[in-house]
Amino acid sequence: MEKHTVIRVEHLSKKFNNESALKDLNFSVHSGEIFGFLGPSGSGKTTTxxxxxxxxxxxxxxxxxxGKPVEQINESIYEQVGIVTDNSGIYERMTVYSNMKFFANILDVEKERIDFLLTRVGLFEHKDKIASKLSKGMAQRLVLARALLHQPKVLFLDEPTSGLDPSTALAVHELLSELKGNGTAIFLTTHNMDEATKLCDNVALLNDGIIVEHGTPKALSLKYNKDKSYQIVLKGEKEFTLPHSDDTAKKINQWITNNELVTIHSTEPTLERVFIELTGRELL
Known part of the structure; x- marks a missing residue:
């Protein structure tokens, strides 16, 4: 599938009362790509x-x-866009199914897709529940399902798995991977670096409104892997952390020959460690 640019940002800045919230942002997002916009609360993700x-x-x-300047976004663009944010909102006096049906009618979506999406996000058995009675995690799942009704070309997700239990978050991850495979561009904001590492093709690390680094998760981890070493577990649960050296290579070869080696892992830093090294800030 040929990829094309869906989002393009050039020298984007935003000020509130002369305070800079975003400073000279530059990035692009392509069809069939999950782009992670990563940083702590207050870094400028939601503003973007x-x-x-x-x-x-x-x-x-x-x-x-x-292909349209954001100043000219109109109804024809909104029909191709899905948005999931904390303030996306649902009609609290309506049932889960009625919420979905209302938007399906607006978007001219077949009703069969409602059942499909509610099943995928684990809400089908709750479809007759009044929305105001949903937990925070269930309400988040409803907002996500609603945003996917019309199979958008670009999907904006602001902390989409916040408040979800691990099994539901995994189901959401699988659904997002399917959307990506079908050509949807996904713009994902999160401070969950583990989630971003699993999902994202490319990431931008945002701190105080500035992109401090960008690239693939693997490339960034390798770029900042300054102290190369290996975590090793031998039979009998003996554990070692050894430096990258000829002596270590000889030991590993001997353990393999003697069938003593159980696991070996390189120790490149996680995205979270890279972010902390670059900014000195913990992700909250």
Whole structure:
């Protein structure tokens, strides 16, 4: 499947009362790509999504979504976009199914897709429950299912698995991977670096409104792998951490020959460790 640019951002900045929330952002997102926009709370992630979806106007710079400047986003663009944020909102007096049916009618989506999506996010058995009675995690799943009704070309996800239990989060991850495989571009904001490492093709690390690093998760981990070493477990649960050296190579070869080696892992830093090294900040 040929990929094309779905989001393009050039020198994007945003100020609130002369305080800079975003500073000279540059990046692009392609069809069939999960792009992680990563950083702690208050770093500018949600502000970026609001600009890209026409909810806020940038102070300077350019941003394009599906070939249109964000200042010109209209109904035809919204019909191709899905948005999941904390304030996406649901109709609390309606049932889960009625919420989905209401938007399916607006978007001219066949009703069969409602059952499919509610099943995928684990809400089918709760489809007759009043939305106000849902837990935070269940409400988040409903918002996600609603955003996927019309099979959008670009999906904006702001902390999509926040509050979800591990099994439901895994189901959401599988659904996002399917969407990516079908050509949807997914713009994912999160401070969960483990989630980003599993899901994202490319990431940008954001701190105080500035992109401090970008690339694939693996490339960034390897780039900042300054002290190469190996974690080794031998039979009898003997554990070692050994440096990258000729002597270590000889030992590993001997353990393999003697069938003593159980596991061996390289110790490149996680995305979270890379972020902390670059910024000195913990992810909260």
């Amino acid at each position: 999504i609001k600009i890209l979806t026409g909810q806020l106007v940038q102070t300077s710079g350019k941003a394009m979504v599906l």
